[in-house]
Amino acid sequence: MENAVELRDIVKRFGSFTAVHRMSLDIEQGSFLTLLGPSGCGKTTTLRMIAGLIDTTEGDISIKGKRVNNLPIHKRNLGIVFQNYALFPHKTINENVAFGLKYRGVVGEEAERRVRDALELVQLPQMGDRYPRQLSGGQQQRIALARAIVIEPDVLLLDEPLSALDANLREDMRVELKRIQDKLGITTVFVTHDQGEALAMSDKIVVMRGGKIEQVGEPQAVYDAPESEFVAEFLGSTNILGGRVSGRQGEGVTVDATPFEGVEVPADRAGQTNGATDIKLLLRAEKLLVEPGGSADGGGIAAPAVVETVDYQGQSVRYFLRVGDRRLQAINMVNGKPFAEGETVTARFDPRHCSLLPAQPGEAQA
């Protein structure tokens, strides 16, 4: 498939600080790509370089096959939605949305029609004559989106557009944004530090750390098969246990990782160990099931545990368990009454749900 945006070895330095370090990335036409990472990972810097708001120190950026390094922002034909909306406070909603059309020579009835269509797309057709300050935060965000897409940009750039909204609104806007993106089929680059947004909306997630790409993949692949501890911990809650390979059966491996012994990890989950003996066992918190103490053998791997902390969240509950000398997290759906603090329980998981990484050199399990 054709690439809408290509980054080739781009570097951004601010003085002696390197914000983005030799990053290369292809963004497919029509796809929704998310740059995900903690603050300071270089995701916003990358977006701003694509936008042309800042220069690249090294490397090339191409949009639709055309190198744009020296093309000023107003000639790049991009739609940008800023974190703080950046609506023009002295212009009405209609004037805000029509702003980009004016500079493309679209005026009169044609402009009116397209503004109307854009406002309908974001489901605010009645707001045209109001001023931004008369709208709620969520409505302003929709207008900012309408203003960015009405010019039919080659690429839509979203800089943490949902982070200023409160939680419920954010989830609604997430669905809304994805719906509009699907409908228009517009290539979208989305920057966020929120893993939930990234997983829910993206065709592809780029996890960034310290100015470098840590992992690229489809949401499910990144979530299920993290290629590093960082990715495992950043996306979701993960228990990471140091351990050793104690045996191999065909492609699968048997692992001892205190407090769990004889974990038989199937081949498709152990692929990344490449024959190493010192490994890390990654176990998602929601894959660790908490059952009543001494419950009958339900298969898989089990160990007795004590509930230390209960973090009740309504539909689900997060337990911090003490298993031997280890502290593990488990996120379970609530079925009846949650377990109480101090209660003795059984922690159980299916070996098919964990995955392995080779231990970093120098931190081998003694």
Place this chain on the structure above:
Amino acid sequence: MASIEQAERRAPWILLSPALTAVGLLLLVPLVFVLVYSFWLRSAVGGIDATFSFNNWAEVLGDRFYRDILLQTIKIALITTVVCALAGYPAAYFIARVKGVNRGFLLLLLMLPFWVSYIIRTMSWINILGVSGAVNSLLQAMGIVTDPIQMLYNETTVVLGLVHYLLPFMILNIYVSLDGIDTTLEDAAHSLGATRWQAFTEVTLPLSMPGLGAGALLCFVLGAGTYITPIILGGPRDAMFANLVFDAIITQLDWPLGAALSLALLVVLGTVVVVYNRFAGLGQLAKGLG
């Protein structure tokens, strides 16, 4: 015993009372005196003859001389304001875009002139532009002119002195306004296809109008009310309206006429302020001065 609500209602007035007392005693009461004086007459020996009369007002409103000087004053104040706006806007824009410690330093530089007396600052132009001033000495030393050029004591030097005095007020007001504008607005305009200049004229300039307006009002009112600058840097024909007040009161000892003249100027400038407030509000002015 008073209820809490009553106490709360009274609290603002109690807190305001020192300021209100000061304003009342130092501003309103003297103003009433001035008003009363303007309807009295100068006695033959230069004292005050407390007989009611419209003579002063008839002279101030009827004599073309006063009207011409008033128009001249307004013209000079307007030119000064425009020059301050044109020179001050780029400076304010630059300061507002500078980040960190440098901005504080630039703002300090802007305040620096206030540490030197306004009169001294105005007089300094004599050392620069005067017959034996820096510019003439330089031109003579370089052999460009043999006799010094008379550059001082005309309308241009009055405007120059006023710009020198008022520019910081203009810059501060515009700066405060620009500082409150989100810089991503310009980025947004730019991303939508506007050039940097178009983004500025479409977004930043209109949003900074309150600051520009407040700065202009201050420059105009302070400029139109000055009498020091024309005395020091103006020629005999460059008198401004406040000079007439000065002459009437100090030179001719005609306090009643001076009172009428100063009230006339107060009414004109007051009208400008009221009209400005009607369209823009005075709140912005407080921001610029803070």
